[in-house]
Amino acid sequence: MFSDPTRLLDALTNAIVERTAIDRILNLGPGLEDPIEEVLALFPSAALRAVDQDVDVCRRLQDQFRANNRVRISHAEASDALTEADATYDLIILRHPNISENKTSWFGALRLVPQALKAEGHFVVTLYDLAELDLLQEATAHSPLREKPGAPYTQVPIALRGQDRYIQIYVTLKDADE
Numbered sequence: 051m052f053s054d055p056t057r058l059l060d061a062l063t064n065a066i067v068e069r070t071a072i073d074r075i076l077n078l079g080p081g082l083e084d085p086i087e088e089v090l091a092l093f094p095s096a097a098l099r100a101v102d103q104d105v106d107v108c109r110r111l112q113d114q115f116r117a118n119n120r121v122r123i124s125h126a127e128a129s130d131a132l133t134e135a136d137a138t139y140d141l142i143i144l145r146h147p148n149i150s151e152n153k154t155s156w157f158g159a160l161r162l163v164p165q166a167l168k169a170e171g172h173f174v175v176t177l178y179d180l181a182e183l184d185l186l187q188e189a190t191a192h193s194p195l196r197e198k199p200g201a202p203y204t205q206v207p208i209a210l211r212g213q214d215r216y217i218q219i220y221v222t223l224k225d226a227d228e
Contacts, residue, residue: 054209054214055083055084055085055088055145055214056206057176057202057204057206057208057209057214057217058085058143058145058174058176058214058217059085059088059089059092060203060204060205060206061174061202061203061204061217061219062089062092062174063092064200064203064204065172065198065200065203065219066141066172066174066219067092067093070140070170070172071095071140072093072095072096072140072141072172073095073096073097073140074096074097074099074137074138074139074140074141074168075089075093075096075097075098075099075139075140075141075142075143076098076099076101076131076132076137076139076141076142076143076166077089077098077099077100077101077142077143077145078101078128078131078132078142078143078144078147078159079101079102079103079128079144079145079147080100080101080102080107080111080143080145081102081104081107082107082110082111084100084143084145086098086100086111086115086121089143090118090120090121093141096120096140096141097120097121097122098120098121098122099121099122099123099124099131099137099139100121100122100123100124101123101124101125101126101128101130101131102123102124102125102126103125103126103127103128104125105125108123108124108125111123127155127159128144128147128155128156128159129155129158129159129162131166132159132162132163132165132166133162133165133166134166137166138166138167138168138171139166139167139168139171140167140168140171140172141171141172141173141174142163142166142167142171142172142173142174143174144173144174144175144176145175145176145214146176146177146178146214147175147177147182149177149181149182149185149186150178150179150181150182153185156185156189157185157188157189160185160186160189160190161189161190161193163190163193163195163220164193164194164195164222167195167222168222169222169223170221170222170223171221171222172198172219172220172221173195173219173220173221173222174217174218174219174220175217175218175219175220176214176215176216176217176218177215177216177217177218178215178216179215179216180216182216183216183218186218190220194222194223195220195221195222196220196221196222196223197218197219197220198219198220198221200219201217201218201219202216202217203217203219204217
């Protein structure tokens with residue numbers, strides 16, 4: 051499937067780059083089409099961990115990024131990556147997850163995102179359709195995540211084909227009590 055990352059990269063540039071220090075990035079379920087190299091270029095001091103449940107995807111990404119010491123590829127479920135005790139991130143990217151087909155699994159994973167983000171960390175999600183957006187909003191409703199003002203964060207028009215139709219950016223509060 052065609053997957054042009056222009057809208058995602060533009061949203062990251064407009065909403066996050068030059069406004070926030072990003073040292074650690076978690077890319078959940080990148081598949082083979084996520085713009086890992088382009089994201090690293092936007093955040094030149096960041097290390098990126100890509101986690102995918104597909105072992106073949108992980109092997110191909112490991113081959114592709116073997117020489118890049120800023121990228122680590124892990125074979126795991128999203129929820130496992132989000133619950134690792136020593137891992138907190140400045141930025142978590144979840145690009146076009148297949149929420150509609152795995153509602154229970156993704157709902158559980160989405161509820162774990164705040165604990166994996168540093169204070170004032172960013173969670174960026176791109177989605178296919180409004181039903182997935184509804185589930186995302188339900189999963190984040192009673193969490194320390196707050197939608198970042200400025201949606202849709204990009205002036206790049208929605209393509210007739212592609213998967214970054216809806217872009218949501220959330221920020222964790224400094225203190226969960228805020």
